[in-house]
Amino acid sequence: MSTVLSLRSRSRAGSSPEEPGRGRRPGRTGDGRLAFWLVVPSLVVLGIVIAYPVLQGIGRSFFGDTIGETPAFVGIDNYARALWGPDSTEFWASFKVTWFFTITTVVLETVIGMAMALFMNQAFRARGLMRASVLVPWAIPTAVAAVLWRWAFDPRGIINHLFGTSVTWTGSEWPSKLAIVFADTWKTAPFVALLILAGLQIIPDEVYEAAAMDGAGPVKRFMYITLPLVRPSLLVAILFRMLDALRMYDLPAIFTGGANDTTTLSILVVRASLGNLEAGYGGALSTLTFLMIFAAAYLFVRLLGANVTGSDKEA
Template sequence: MAKPENDNRTAFWLVIPSIVVLTVVIGYPVASSLVRSFFGDGIGEVPFVGFDNYASALWGTGAKEFWGATGFTYGMGAITIVLETLLGLGMALIMNRAFRGRGLLRASVLVPWAIPTAVAAVLWKWAFDPAGIVNALIGQQIVWTGSELPSFVAIVIADTWKTAPFIALLILAGLQVIPEEVYEAAKIDGAGAWRRFTNVTLPLVAPALGVAVLFRLLDALRMYDLPAILTNGANGTTTLSILVVQSTLSQLKPGYGGALATLTFLFIFLTAYLFVRLLGVNAVDTGAERPRPARRGRKEGVR
């Protein structure tokens, strides 16, 4: 039998290649962006400006644009996460039930998530066209990308349609590991459907639900392609990622863009850290320790 020390050593050497790849793919761009953020803009030799780019973004000439993008990113992320969690939980509960055609339903639900985001954004852009199917269905002539509120609603609808199946998939995985005996014991104790949902299902699926929300939160805060294709950041729909790309490429400000990218990374990191710390470590729990129904002896009094 292998010793735990040998297993730990083997696991360490197996993880090393992944750490090296992540360092090269993620660590190097982050470090390069951080270094570039301390220099001015231009081509060739650029002056060292220290924290001037950060000051410009936080309280200087670019503060209004930066905080506007931050507010939209977090507001859009909060609304879409709530909607996607509710829809994903409902879809997962339906897909977890035993009925004919369940496999076909699961495959159909995952189709929106399997479609590339850029393709889905183009499809929704056609749908939200003034002469598109959305206006035809509701009987209105709304220019969805012509003002702030319709643009916001269009992005929320498209993102919820795209990502709710992802949350449903993770929640479904958590539902399938709940022992059926727990529900049977709750029924014997007289718990109705709502009591079983609130006292059994939700507590036991909480780890999977927490992981799903955490992943979706990270994805929402770095969103770029969906709003970029639908509105191109117009009408107050500029996300932090869009702002970084516009500053770096369109405005040819690599130093300022590096500062924005670093601030975006810090905001996302701190948000994820606070999410895990404030909402509990159970958000990333594996769910290994789950309550089990008490065993009943064959004779009364035996436990």
């Protein structure tokens, strides 16, 4: 008996930490290195295409815009000009317009996208065709969609013909804003719908069946089952759309060229950099726009807890 116990103790003492279920998995370090080197080319390309222009724009924002001479260092003068200087009125007006378009379009697209997702989540014939067809508006390039809707909102276009009106949609402030909001909602609501649909499909049918057996009606099932369980996908969809809307350029630029109080911050940046050849002031405007978008995304994630990485937080 003592011999058997001795052999067992020796086998336990000599057991390798690399047994299944213990220690580090074999080959994991190699997989991590392979993954790193596969990602390196993409990081290099992103650094060249994105990081370098961003850093160059930030650096250029601290210099003046004298044409034909070496730019002189002016410190924060370009930022002061935008925030509280002679061009502050234009900057803050564009700031308000940008947030008006962002809040309006994101709210409409979320409501419409939720309704579309709930409908596409039902079992019916040709459901796959329906899901594919709703992506058509989102797949159309924004510039092309803007031109199409500008034709539709022409005083002699189909919109006035259908409703029997004679509104000059791009000739005054609120008709122009309504036309831009409508075109952006039409284009992007399907994208939001598919993101929400992905969250709806992971909710087990048994949960709804149990709730129905307990007497919960459609409204209660939506409020107490659908919304809480689809919340991660919903918040990610809202975050993506908010970041995209804060950079809105194509639609107002093509619809009105920024006239009729539809100038967004992106239009202001392009106008200063390319139209007025003020690279320093344009760099300051683009940096302020970047900081605004970053702050909005950070506050959204911190306050609402949007899980954009897919990692679960431990309590």
